Each structure stands twice: as C-alpha cells, then as structure tokens.
Amino acid sequence: MSGSDRASSGLPGLDGILGGGFVRGRLHLIEGRPGTGKTTLAMQFVLAGRNRSEASLYVSMSETREELEAVAAVHGWSLEGIELQELAPPDIEDEENRQTMFRSSEVELGETMRLLFGRIERINPARVVIDSLSEMRLLAQDPLRYRREIFALKHFLAQRSATVLVLDDMTATGPDLQLHSLVHGVVSLEELALDYGAERRRLRIAKMRGVKFRGGYHDYTIRTGGLEVFPRLIAAEHPRFAAEHPQDTQTEVVLSGSKELDALLGGGLRRGTSALLVGPAGSGKSSVALSFVYHAATRGERAALYAFDEGRTVSRSEPADWG
Numbered sequence: 001m002s003g004s005d006r007a008s009s010g011l012p013g014l015d016g017i018l019g020g021g022f023v024r025g026r027l028h029l030i031e032g033r034p035g036t037g038k039t040t041l042a043m044q045f046v047l048a049g050r051n052r053s054e055a056s057l058y059v060s061m062s063e064t065r066e067e068l069e070a071v072a073a074v075h076g077w078s079l080e081g082i083e084l085q086e087l088a089p090p091d092i093e094d095e096e097n098r099q100t101m102f103r104s105s106e107v108e109l110g111e112t113m114r115l116l117f118g119r120i121e122r123i124n125p126a127r128v129v130i131d132s133l134s135e136m137r138l139l140a141q142d143p144l145r146y147r148r149e150i151f152a153l154k155h156f157l158a159q160r161s162a163t164v165l166v167l168d169d170m171t172a173t174g175p176d177l178q179l180h181s182l183v184h185g186v187v188s189l190e191e192l193a194l195d196y197g198a199e200r201r202r203l204r205i206a207k208m209r210g211v212k213f214r215g216g217y218h219d220y221t222i223r224t225g226g227l228e229v230f231p232r233l234i235a236a237e238h239p240r241f242a243a244e245h246p247q248d249t250q251t252e253v254v255l256s257g258s259k260e261l262d263a264l265l266g267g268g269l270r271r272g273t274s275a276l277l278v279g280p281a282g283s284g285k286s287s288v289a290l291s292f293v294y295h296a297a298t299r300g301e302r303a304a305l306y307a308f309d310e311g312r313t314v315s316r317s318e319p320a321d322w323g
Contacts, residue, residue: 007163010048013229017214025161031168032189037222038167042129049127050081057083057125061135109139132167257295
C-alpha cells in the first residue's frame, strides 16, 4: 500500500511499525487494560488528523468531556477543532422516564447506536474514535447481538471512508477473538508490573490485514506529550550494519579465537544473532565473552563490553596474551 493509503497515528514509532500508519477507511481495534494508554493514543490519532485538516470525531461512552479535556491539558494539547461527543444511554440522566419493561439490549443499545450514526452522518468525519466498546458489550448482553451491532457499525463507517479506532479496555472479558475477526487490524497494549524498578509497557500488532508490519513486542512509554513508541530493533536492517557487513548475515560468523570452541559452535557465532552464556561463578563466562570481544578488536571491528558486576581492573586481569 502507498503512503496515501495510510492515516498517520500521530506516533512516529508506531507509524514505522505499521509501515506508514493505519489503513484508511478501515476499522481498527486498540485493546488493553485500564492504564495502558489507549485514550492517549486515540487522542494523538485525532490530533494528527486535525493537523492535516481532516475532520475528526471523538465519541466517548465512558468518560466525560471534562475528563478528556483534563487528559489533553496534562499533555499540553488543545482539542480545538476536534468534535467531542459524549454518548450515554438516552435515559441515563432521566430517572423518572427510565424504562424497566424491556431489556437494555432491546432499547438502550438500539437508541445508542442510532445516536452514534446520527452524529457521524452530521459531521462526516475522516477519522473516528469510539471509546469504548465495553459499554456496548454490556448493553448488548447477548454476544450475537453485540457482533451484529459491530458488523453494522463497520459497514456504516466503510461507506463513508472513515478511518476508525475503537477502544476496548478488556474489563468485561479477555481478548475478544470474535471482535478480532471483524476488524481490519488489532493493536494490543500491555502494562507489566516488574519485581524491580518501574512498570514496563509494550505493544504488539496482533493483526493487520494486507499490511507488512514489524512483528513482536515493542516498548513504549507514556510521557508528557503523549506515547513514545520504540520499535523493536533488527540489527540486519541498521544502515551502519549493512554498510560494514555487506556479506550474507545468515552465513557470516564471528570467531572466538578458539578453534575448538568455534568448531563446537558450527564455525562460530552467526552474525546478527544473540548468545546467552550460562554457568556458575568461576566457570569462565567472562573469559569466553572477552575472547570474542578481543579477537573482534584484533580484526579491526568495533567491539563493546558492558560490565555490571565487575570493574575494569577485573577484565584487565584476564590472560596476558589477550593484550
């Protein structure tokens, strides 16, 4: 797909992972537990549209306008030029007229969808965010009714060539595979609580039809100014690596300086790969690592050694024939 077929996410790192951004005119799912940054990502998406003079609509079913504006203010953003619509069940503010005879899925969901379609028809946006699908899922109660409503929403938006992000906080269920089958793409956000240090956030492109994207997990952080995504690095794609190592990375090896060890490794370590040295204290892990580094340096290659448990004097105390 060409660049004109993509809508920038507003995050350069995510655009790089997706090969240019979200596919225009398609429905995409952003899923993650509360606190993973879905709303912030969605805001950056509509802000990127506003900056490109594209009509953008943010529909909130779980947060008030004041809450959304407060989030934007924290990041130093102005939401001027973006249509913000609070969409709640029609009788939520009218206790006296609230119906009790019919199920919510028969009345409230249908009326909510009618209001949503009406807002979209009136504004005719190029970009739409719906936050969040959990409210629609709870109103539907029946999985079949919920799937049909999402299918109808997908076709309604496709007729208007709108690029859409729907958010799911996954509070009602785990990953919704039925929903995955309906949308064009899925971006999963995660927050990991580590035993030591700060939490770690990462994202993964679970699905993106017809798009060559960078797979695997990619770290990201939430800072003042929004999400910053750090695409997973692939050594063979780095320009400096390609310039310094024009040979086929699948066949070129790095030698240790020990013929016996290199023979055990099938000729040496494959360039562009990672190796883990495991063993108890005193078994020679540092010596083996230093051997690779030393002999790389003697061949005129750049080598770096990062030590966390030992100082420079310990490394210098290795065998003298290493220099």
